[in-house]
Amino acid sequence: MRSNDTPPDVPLPPEPLWRPTRRGFLMALVACPAALCWGESALARKHHGSSPSLQTELELLLKRLERRGLIHRGEETSWSGFDFTTHTKLVSINEDVPRQAASMIKPFIAQAFFFAVENSNGKLRYTRRVRRTMERMIRRSDNLAADRMIRLISEHETQSGAQDVERILKRHAPDIFRQTRIVEEIPPNGRTYRNQASAHDYSRFLYALWDDRLPYADEVRDLMGLPNRDRISSGVKVIPASVGVYDKTGSTARLCGDMGIVDAPGRNGRSYPYIFVGIIERSSRAKDYGRWITRRSNAIRAVSTLVYLDMKRRHNLV
Numbered sequence: 001m002r003s004n005d006t007p008p009d010v011p012l013p014p015e016p017l018w019r020p021t022r023r024g025f026l027m028a029l030v031a032c033p034a035a036l037c038w039g040e041s042a043l044a045r046k047h048h049g050s051s052p053s054l055q056t057e058l059e060l061l062l063k064r065l066e067r068r069g070l071i072h073r074g075e076e077t078s079w080s081g082f083d084f085t086t087h088t089k090l091v092s093i094n095e096d097v098p099r100q101a102a103s104m105i106k107p108f109i110a111q112a113f114f115f116a117v118e119n120s121n122g123k124l125r126y127t128r129r130v131r132r133t134m135e136r137m138i139r140r141s142d143n144l145a146a147d148r149m150i151r152l153i154s155e156h157e158t159q160s161g162a163q164d165v166e167r168i169l170k171r172h173a174p175d176i177f178r179q180t181r182i183v184e185e186i187p188p189n190g191r192t193y194r195n196q197a198s199a200h201d202y203s204r205f206l207y208a209l210w211d212d213r214l215p216y217a218d219e220v221r222d223l224m225g226l227p228n229r230d231r232i233s234s235g236v237k238v239i240p241a242s243v244g245v246y247d248k249t250g251s252t253a254r255l256c257g258d259m260g261i262v263d264a265p266g267r268n269g270r271s272y273p274y275i276f277v278g279i280i281e282r283s284s285r286a287k288d289y290g291r292w293i294t295r296r297s298n299a300i301r302a303v304s305t306l307v308y309l310d311m312k313r314r315h316n317l318v
Contacts, residue, residue: 008082008089008207008275009200054310058091061306070299071280078199080277081307082207085315090274090307095200098179099281102250103141104202104259105182105195107224109149110134111205112168114216116153119172124156126216138248139226143186150185161185162195173214176204193254199277202259206275209246210261221246224260231258231300232276239264239308240318253285256296262308264317272315278303 081090247260
């Protein structure tokens with residue numbers, strides 16, 4: 001998984017590498033939620049002529065999603081994307097703003113455990129039982145499993161609970177978890193609003209994870225790669241089933257998000273991985289949670305569609 005030494009803190013590329021028709025493409029993308037009613041060829045046919053960069057296309061798309069009601073004007077969003085092959089930033093909007101983490105904090109909990117294992121002199125071990133707990137925590141987003149992991153980590157630290165998870169992460173990787181704040185366990189009802197991280201934190205973590213710069217990186221990737229319902233590729237018709245996704249979603253009545261690595265195959269047989277992070281946050285609980293989370297999930301899928309099609313033009317993806 002190793003790449004070169006360039007972290008995902010690089011500036012945005014000045015020019016686009018493909019040139020869609022701005023108005024036609026964006027209107028098609030929001031004509032129905034997350035372009036779910038469009039096949040890949042229908043969207044691809046919109047990609048002719050001249051347009052601004054992907055960053056500008058994303059900003060225009062977000063405005064249209066607001067008009068369609070998939071994002072409310074009072075809500076805040078963060079977006080991040082990074083192309084491992086060209087080592088370029090794809091998009092960057094509010095990357096360094098701390099946002100509610102919800103269940104997207106769970107891979108961070110797993111990574112804190114592996115830091116603790118590596119530095120425990122054999123006192124803390126990665127057993128089959130722990131693996132099963134981690135699978136429930138990440139694949140099923142089991143909150144009780146997450147709390148068990150937090151307590152296990154804390155037992156071998158200062159017994160300060162969730163704060164020990166943050167302490168370990170910042171002790172061993174302070175340049176990654178810059179805006180991360182972990183102060184509470186996740187209650188059974190999932191109403192966790194105080195834990196925070198930025199889109200940039202997720203991006204830096206995913207970069208280090210893919211590049212094998214973290215202990216047990218292969219295990220964390222494997223856990224995040226277990227089949228689930230995500231907001232990056234699930235229900236996104238332009239992304240084929242051959243694409244691998246390593247992700248974790250986050251969902252509360254105040255947050256909808258997903259962060260992950262998309263491992264996309266090219267027609268030349270090579271792999272073209274990239275990072276995608278999307279977060280939508282509101283300051284108060286949504287009254288109709290089901291409707292709210294569905295529409296925001298579709299907004300994230302619309303942005304994922306946009307980014308994947310950009311990558312497809314860059315690298316001639318399948």
